Amino acid sequence: MEEKKLPDVLKKETTRRDFLRGTAAAAGSAIAVTAIGGIAPKKAEAQYSVQTAPGTKPYAQKYRFAERQNCTGCRSCEFACSLFHTGNVRPALSRIYLAKYKDIVDVPVMCWHCDDAPCIAACPTTPKAIQKDPKTNGIVLNEKICLGAKCMKCQEACPAKYIRGNADTGQPLICDLCGGDPQCVKACMEQAGNPQGPCLQGRPVGIGVNMAFRDVTPDQAGKDLANLLFYPNVEGKRVVPAKTKTKKGR
């Protein structure tokens, strides 16, 4: 009788001892604290890779998602973004940024690349100063046409209150998805070793982001997040355990 074809992993018998041996090795490597010679293959990238299977092409990252409760507020996304776009680390010019809510949560504020793009619709110039790159879905700014600080119709139109002005030129800072390889996602994925996983992710389709997130302002998102994480203190109120005395001169 022919043996039933089983996937390799089911055929192999793993004894409890083998299993323990594996975990012991992992624990051992965690304890080693001193000098690292070569750089081992990156665990985080392997774990959260956007590739479907070995050998296949990566997803086109036309939309980004944010698992907001995973954000640690490290600002590596801001650093990577400003470095890519300006050649310098200067978070004030980053196309993604963190908003603090009551100092208990950080909310990544980013472009959701809405399919109907209210910002582009609001742009008054002809041709439009901001346009979607059909290949990457990124929004590209034409600095020569853009009217800058005196216009900012795009900023008004953005339902997520995402767009902010460039401190130097006054023109809007808008996400072009780095030509299809968003640096913020890369930076976030790399640092994502925390128990929950990464915050930012890139995906080929925008189900969810276009509908559920675009009308949520940073402030509202902060409120949602505080509610989710810090119940029963949903307002993020300061509950100081000790009483403070009235003012006393010295």
Next chain:
Amino acid sequence: MATPKGGNFGKVLEIDLSKQTFKTRPVSDEILQQYIGGRGLGAYYAVTEYKAGKNALDEDAFVFVGPGPLSGTMAVSHRTCFAHKSPYTGLMTHAETGAHLASEIKFAGWDGLYIKGRARKPIWLSIVNDKVEFKDASKMWGKTTDETHEMMVKEMKDPEIRTAVIGPAGENGVPFACIIVERYRAAARSGTGMVFGDKKLKGFAVRGTKYAVPVADNAKFLAAARVNKEGNMQGEAWEGIKKWGTGGLMELKHFLHGSLIVKNYTTTWYPDVVKLGGEEAMRTFWKRHAACTNCPTHCLKLGVIRGGKYSGLVAEGPEYESGGLLGTNLGMTKFDEMIALIEACDAYGLDNISTGGVLGFATEAMEKGALKPTDLDGLKPKWNDGDTYMEMIRKIAYQEGKAGKLMAKGVKKMAQQIGKGSEAYANHVKGKELAAHDPRGDKIRAYSYTMGTCGGDHHEGQGPQALGMTAMADSLCICSFTNFLVYGAGTDKVTTDMLNPLCGWNWKTEDYWTTAKRIMTAERVFNVREGISSKDDRLPIRMYKEKLPAGPRKDAIFTDADQKDMETKTYNFFGWDAKGIPTEATLKAYGLDYLIADVNAAKKKYNL
């Protein structure tokens, strides 16, 4: 005077609170190469500008707030150093903190803030790029640190400002008052809060949008910063500190190392630690991990208390030191009460470690009869009594009554005042309370406590080399979790590989060590001028007299041989003589010739 090619702007912001003026204080590349920034630059200013015996609370006494050359770049660097003369110990001191303050100072275009003078009435500073404003703080005076932070955010209409403020403790002149940065991080252990309070400076807020840190050779620097970051993502920090913060060390140090402090350093064995440590916090408290600038390690854990009398309290911690000193050190068994004590200290702007040390000492003194309830306004502290401890913390912060005034003196002066044999269990080094590592169980930690510049500090480096590496990390303003604790013996190479392309320097790994020794020696000279020598580099009496009664290191004791060995190794490494005084040859070798006369004068004065 060469201007820096990268890493620094060559500009320190000098603020005079008396005249309410500010100006740019230029810093040359030569000085930056020798003293780097942060702790090193602060030490340089102190040894050159101060004479021996300077009062730390003089009007022209300064606090130097320094980021380092790597702050605000792609390297993992996010510490801010507050360097000044401590009003608590009278020695050179430095307090480091995390958060996002350092990079914000750089983005505002400054290599550091040099704050001196004394305002006539309470003020606070807003620093937005090149613009400095002196603002009225009379409404903030008396408010807790978190309320003050909130008020600054409101007034500047910008939640992204980075603040450093003091609480009531600093205003009322508690010598171990600290600075609280962005609500959850503390620059403590140095009495910086007392200096700010004396200057009538409630705090400052920084916002930087205009500048980027210049880089001499961008491509090379980015490659080196990449190596630095990858090392961090795969090092120890990745696995342990990421998940547990330092709170997880409470169980580790208890069950494995035998160095957790319990009930004023009487033992290291305390099975109830499982109710206070990282595992309990993970299960019932922590909700969110928070990181400093660009750091993959996110060691800060935020949580909320659900249920009980502190329900709804949002707080950070426990960290190893805060959980140790205000948890196991006080014999606590209730998690929420410990968290409330930690949060109360933060709100008042008190150093968690010194406050915990004082409370532990007072409790033992009460137990042994050296203190009576009448000495403490009727309070009778006993182990695990959260409510009394809460009241004691409040009294310390406001220096209220007899109890507040006594306890705000710190353990050393308390013991001197009450006597009755209490010196035997007054645990301090050079007048400062120890942190949460018992040096009998963790002998290498004794280097940090005794040989470090500040005294009694757990974060000065374990071992001679580590003392040097910590001096470098604090001057570069890098966190030890992302620097030498990850790279070990390879730290010098990783660091110089980053510094050379960033600053346009030509450092070899030897230069790393020379600089480390120069900074340590300059600080040592400052302390020698104040009368410090090997006689002061000693642990508390208890560590030499009482064996550990239980735990994994049962019967361990710090012997005279251990002491001798530690002194010899450290002094030899830095080129100091048997009394711990830097020799003339050493000073010449590190380019500290200008301090030879000072050392000779101190030798004569103190008969060394």
